Amino acid sequence: MRSILYMILGSSTLFLSLESLGQREKRDTSGTGSVDIISNFKPTLRDPLKIQFQTATPATETERPRLVYRIPNQELSIAYQPGTLKPLAYQADSNKGFQTTQFAKVGYGNLRNPYASLALTFGKRLPVHFYGMHQSASGRLPHQEYSFTRAEIGSRLASGQKGEWLGTLLADRQVYHKYGFDNNTPAPLMDSIRQVFHQLGIQLAYRRKQPTASGFYLEPVLDWKRTADRLGNADMHIRLQIPVQYHFNDKISLHLQGLVHWGRIKPVGGAALDQSVYSIHPSLQFIGSVLSAQVGIRPSWDADGMRMYPDLRVKWQRSGKPWLLSMQWTGELQRVGYRELYTVNPWLWMPHEWRNQGKIDRSLHWRYDRRAHWVYELQAGYATLQDALLFINDTTAAGDGKSFQTLYADRIQNLYAKGKLSYRQADRLLIRAEAGWNNFHGLKGVEKAWGLLPFEWNLHGTYRFRNQLRIQADVYSWLAPLYLTKGGLPSRTEGAFDVNLGAEMPITRSIRGWLQFNNLLNRSYSRWSQYPAFGFHFVGGVVFSLDKSLF
Numbered sequence: 001m002r003s004i005l006y007m008i009l010g011s012s013t014l015f016l017s018l019e020s021l022g023q024r025e026k027r028d029t030s031g032t033g034s035v036d037i038i039s040n041f042k043p044t045l046r047d048p049l050k051i052q053f054q055t056a057t058p059a060t061e062t063e064r065p066r067l068v069y070r071i072p073n074q075e076l077s078i079a080y081q082p083g084t085l086k087p088l089a090y091q092a093d094s095n096k097g098f099q100t101t102q103f104a105k106v107g108y109g110n111l112r113n114p115y116a117s118l119a120l121t122f123g124k125r126l127p128v129h130f131y132g133m134h135q136s137a138s139g140r141l142p143h144q145e146y147s148f149t150r151a152e153i154g155s156r157l158a159s160g161q162k163g164e165w166l167g168t169l170l171a172d173r174q175v176y177h178k179y180g181f182d183n184n185t186p187a188p189l190m191d192s193i194r195q196v197f198h199q200l201g202i203q204l205a206y207r208r209k210q211p212t213a214s215g216f217y218l219e220p221v222l223d224w225k226r227t228a229d230r231l232g233n234a235d236m237h238i239r240l241q242i243p244v245q246y247h248f249n250d251k252i253s254l255h256l257q258g259l260v261h262w263g264r265i266k267p268v269g270g271a272a273l274d275q276s277v278y279s280i281h282p283s284l285q286f287i288g289s290v291l292s293a294q295v296g297i298r299p300s301w302d303a304d305g306m307r308m309y310p311d312l313r314v315k316w317q318r319s320g321k322p323w324l325l326s327m328q329w330t331g332e333l334q335r336v337g338y339r340e341l342y343t344v345n346p347w348l349w350m351p352h353e354w355r356n357q358g359k360i361d362r363s364l365h366w367r368y369d370r371r372a373h374w375v376y377e378l379q380a381g382y383a384t385l386q387d388a389l390l391f392i393n394d395t396t397a398a399g400d401g402k403s404f405q406t407l408y409a410d411r412i413q414n415l416y417a418k419g420k421l422s423y424r425q426a427d428r429l430l431i432r433a434e435a436g437w438n439n440f441h442g443l444k445g446v447e448k449a450w451g452l453l454p455f456e457w458n459l460h461g462t463y464r465f466r467n468q469l470r471i472q473a474d475v476y477s478w479l480a481p482l483y484l485t486k487g488g489l490p491s492r493t494e495g496a497f498d499v500n501l502g503a504e505m506p507i508t509r510s511i512r513g514w515l516q517f518n519n520l521l522n523r524s525y526s527r528w529s530q531y532p533a534f535g536f537h538f539v540g541g542v543v544f545s546l547d548k549s550l551f
Contacts, residue, residue: 101129107514107541113137115539120546128155136175139534143179143193148172163208173198176346180402180530192400196230197342217245227339233350235338237263237275251288255296257281261335267350275354277302277335283311291316300333302356307333307386309360324367331360336389341406345391345451345528351406358386377420385412390450393484393529401486402530412449413442430462448482448490451528455479472502483529496525498533507542515540 107115117133136147150172157165178193205221212218221241228234240260247253263275283296296311309331317324334357341348363381370376388409394400416439422432435457440449456478464470480492499521504514515538522536 102546105543109539143177166205168203201225355387410445415439510545
């Protein structure tokens with residue numbers, strides 16, 4: 001009986017096993033080998049880092065197209081001229097957080113300094129871009145006031161599949177007060193200290209995307225500008241640049257650039273003066289896997305005759321190596337107009353003498369990229385400046401004691417060195433330090449290198465926290481330049497150490513807040529003698545993103 005029971009249980013177990021095996025075989029007859037997983041877990045991908053492509057008006061190429069072997073970092077340029085005036089350090093780029101280039105940005109600060117800017121884009125087939133901005137400030141010193149207003153409108157029109165036309169119309173206005181007078185003397189009349197400069201410009205260019213039937217590339221640029229001041233002094237110039245390229249093959253090409261820069265300066269109560277520059281620049285370019293070179297000349301003409309300048313550039317970089325070595329021996333003749341003067345020093349008299357400035361640069365440049373984060377750059381050279389423009393305090397008996405005169409050095413030799421160190425982690429962290437040293441010597445026509453900076457260094461840092469809060473810090477510093485005292489002796493102004501801090505973060509999806517603190521240490525320093533910079537001040541506001549569909 002017991003044996004019969006064991007046989008029944010064994011048969012039942014075998015039957016169930018075979019049935020289970022048959023079900024698995026039926027379920028798996030498709031041959032896909034799929035596995036069904038039942039779970040509440042839902043895998044998701046992390047939001048990718050979005051690189052924002054701005055749709056602003058493309059920058060019109062007013063200069064000769066740069067060769068591919070040129071130094072990639074254009075910030076290592078030689079300081080031939082005194083640094084540009086920076087009355088207010090508005091460095092917070094609050095509009096970077098939006099996907100569109102259409103925005104309205106407003107703000108206000110403790111120096112009664114409003115700020116406003118607007119960017120719009122109209123149309124799709126024929127896009128028209130508009131940008132306007134205004135900023136002003138009133139310092140703590142009597143008549144320490146400044147304002148700047150600018151408006152620009154541009155568009156581009158495709159010319160078939162081979163090229164496009166670019167057009168830009170711009171206007172700006174700058175207002176300064178000559179507040180560098182002795183406060184113990186009677187207050188001067190407003191008309192005697194108010195400096196107003198305005199500019200109107202039109203630019204038209206043609207950019208060819210494909211070569212002509214003969215294999216030439218042609219990209220002409222026509223630029224007209226008129227600059228004037230409140231008193232009626234005016235400078236009008238027309239600049240026509242015609243660069244032509246012809247490629248023999250992938251490695252050798254011929255470049256020819258013609259430049260006509262006609263100008264006419266009309267001072268109040270004086271005769272009009274011709275201030276023009278003409279040049280032609282032929283060069284031959286070779287691009288190799290390791291060595292690249294360009295050889296050419298640049299003959300130039302102005303009212304004083306013809307000057308010949310060299311154009312020799314060589315770059316050496318082995319494939320797959322993180323370093324680059326290049327050298328150059330180049331020169332050019334540049335037109336000096338009214339705007340090139342007052343954008344550097346707005347407290348000047350209208351010059352009685354005008355010269356065009358020539359420069360010849362001989363330099364070596366070394367760059368090293370380390371582990372995709374660190375970048376080291378060094379540049380050293382020897383430059384010769386011809387008819388260099390300088391600013392000197394007006395200490396004459398007929399002067400007002402608060403203006404500057406312009407004078408020209410027949411020649412200045414400059415032994416210089418520059419360096420740059422930067423560290424970057426995607427768009428989260430950026431640290432950049434730059435320094436430049438100049439040794440001006442071999443002066444002819446002047447006693448001192450008035451107003452030129454012997455040493456300057458800058459520090460910049462940006463940090464983005466969780467893609468929300470963005471913090472930016474800047475430090476500007478330089479050693480004091482030379483100026484002329486009332487007693488006719490040379491002296492130096494105090495050095496600068498200006499610390500600035502800015503921040504921005506989103507408030508809503510289309511609104512961001514921004515804040516900027518300038519001169520945090522409240523240090524008193526002067527780029528130009530008698531004109532101290534603004535002390536500590538701040539400005540804050542909001543920036544609104546504007547939907548393209550509204551326009």
